[in-house]
Amino acid sequence: MPNRKTNLSSWALGTALVAGLIVLPHLLSFSQREIAVLLIINVLLVASYRLMTLTGEWSLGHVVIMGVGAYASALFSKSLGVPVPLSMLLGAGTAAGLAAILSFPLFRMKGFYFLIGSFAAGEVIRLIWKYFTNPFGGAKGLKLIPSFPDINLGFADISFFEPENYYYLCLVVVGLSLFILYRIEASRIGLTFHAIHWQDKLAEAVSVDTFRYRTLAFVLASFFAGLSGTLYAHYIGTVNPTRFDVEEMVYVLIWAIVGGTATFCGPILGVVVLTIINEIILRALGLDTVRPMIYGGILIASVLFLPDGLESLGPKLKRLFAGKRPSGQLEETT
Numbered sequence: 001m002p003n004r005k006t007n008l009s010s011w012a013l014g015t016a017l018v019a020g021l022i023v024l025p026h027l028l029s030f031s032q033r034e035i036a037v038l039l040i041i042n043v044l045l046v047a048s049y050r051l052m053t054l055t056g057e058w059s060l061g062h063v064v065i066m067g068v069g070a071y072a073s074a075l076f077s078k079s080l081g082v083p084v085p086l087s088m089l090l091g092a093g094t095a096a097g098l099a100a101i102l103s104f105p106l107f108r109m110k111g112f113y114f115l116i117g118s119f120a121a122g123e124v125i126r127l128i129w130k131y132f133t134n135p136f137g138g139a140k141g142l143k144l145i146p147s148f149p150d151i152n153l154g155f156a157d158i159s160f161f162e163p164e165n166y167y168y169l170c171l172v173v174v175g176l177s178l179f180i181l182y183r184i185e186a187s188r189i190g191l192t193f194h195a196i197h198w199q200d201k202l203a204e205a206v207s208v209d210t211f212r213y214r215t216l217a218f219v220l221a222s223f224f225a226g227l228s229g230t231l232y233a234h235y236i237g238t239v240n241p242t243r244f245d246v247e248e249m250v251y252v253l254i255w256a257i258v259g260g261t262a263t264f265c266g267p268i269l270g271v272v273v274l275t276i277i278n279e280i281i282l283r284a285l286g287l288d289t290v291r292p293m294i295y296g297g298i299l300i301a302s303v304l305f306l307p308d309g310l311e312s313l314g315p316k317l318k319r320l321f322a323g324k325r326p327s328g329q330l331e332e333t334t
Contacts, residue, residue, distance in 0.1 A: 021171060025164045032279075033163035039275050040170040041231045044177055046255045046267040048224035051181055053261055054190065055217045056197035057107075057114050060249055061122030062225055067244030068125065069095040069226025070233035074145040075135055077234075084148050088230035095226025096219045098125075103215040119246065130241040141240025148234050166235050173231065177224050182264055184220065193217055247292075254295050258302045260309020269310050274298070 025033050049062045073091025076082040082090065102121055109117045129136045136142065148160040148169060160166045184190050195203045196210050204210055233239050259270020274295070282288045306312065 025167050030163065033167060035275070035279050037163055037167050037170055037235060038232075039272065040167065040174050041228050041235075042255070042271050042275070043268050044174045044228040044231070045225055046252055046259075046271045047178055047181055047264075048221045048228065049252055049256060050261055050264070050267045051184065051193075051224070052217050052221035053256070054185065054193035054197060055214045056200070057110070057214065057218075058253075059218075060115055060119035060246065060253075061125075062118075062221070063244045063246075063249040063252060064122035064125050065095050065099060065222045066225045066229035066232070067129070067239065067241075068098055068222075069229030070239045070244075071129065071136060071142065071229075072226070073230040074142045074233045074239055077146045078142065078144070079135060084146055084234055088227065088234065091230040091233075092223050092226040095229065096223035099219045099222035100215065103218050107211055107214050107218075122249075123246075126241045126244060137240070139241065141238060141243075142233075143238045145233050145237050145239070147237065170231055170235075173227070177227060178268075181224065185264060189213070189216070250292075251295065254299050258298060258309060260311035262308060263311050266309050266311035273310060 024036060028036060045062070045066055049059075052059060052062070069091040071091075072094035073084075073087045076087035076090050077084050106114060106117050106121065129141070130139050132138065148166070150160060151158040158165050160169055185193070192203070192208060192213050196208065196213055200210050229239075255271040255274055256267040257270070258274060259268065260266030277294075277298075278288065278291055282291060282294065287294065302309065
């Protein structure tokens with residue numbers, strides 16, 4: 001009986017969430033819709049980052065991998081005339097392919113050395129974009145990137161230049177991507193990722209090829225990071241090396257750590273909450289220019305008082321309220 005109630009509650013919560021996401025653009029101003037689009041793209045970015053951390057390796061180059069997808073899709077569509085939907089898939093595939101190449105030197109390192117190695121690799125890629133005008137546009141980047149093509153339904157034209165329509169496009173793409181990422185984590189492959197994280201030597205002892213699985217996690221995470229980059233490039237219409245620097249990567253780390261990485265929803269919760277704080281509270285108070293300082297304070301407070309992230313807040317509150325129930329009521333519920 002409790003399982004049935006739990007399932008009904010989960011379905012009700014999921015239905016309410018989907019309905020809220022569908023209605024959301026109609027409740028926002030034009031500028032807020034643009035923020036909502038970027039938020040959904042960042043949700044995919046941080047969710048893909050978590051997939052990589054399942055093996056225990058934290059990267060400082062994930063935002064650069066996002067940029068690889070953005071640059072590749074922009075070049076495919078602008079320079080080669082590839083249709084934008086296909087160029088987006090090719091851009092994500094390019095990011096995954098580059099990750100496969102980088103895995104050979106990077107996964108010869110572990111822990112702190114992998115972190116520094118990923119940062120170095122990311123900086124090399126970013127500096128190539130910055131100093132090679134042809135074909136990457138140099139420091140100014142690429143401009144006039146083709147937008148996602150409009151759709152003619154006969155009775156109406158859907159222009160993806162409008163933030164509301166692009167929001168729904170991103171909602172579909174990111175929703176499908178999150179479903180795939182969740183299924184990967186829940187599969188045998190995902191369980192192997194967890195095993196490598198916690199007991200890599202034991203996993204090797206039972207014939208698990210840890211290098212191959214770490215590479216697989218890196219490639220899959222890079223594909224979806226690259227996909228988030230393509231969504232960004234074809235919405236903004238321009239990309240440049242500054243957009244994918246280490247400062248942006250620090251924000252991704254903060255989203256993941258503050259939200260928590262123990263569950264699939266933790267990093268997503270982190271990026272949503274911190275984006276709301278930044279775009280609504282800080283901008284309203286005129287403090288958006290000191291966002292790094294405030295984010296740093298939030299990170300320190302999270303590590304000190306909520307080390308397992310925002311995702312642990314729900315279970316803690318549940319235990320707290322359960323502890324305040326009368327003993328007779330506890331016996332009845334058990």
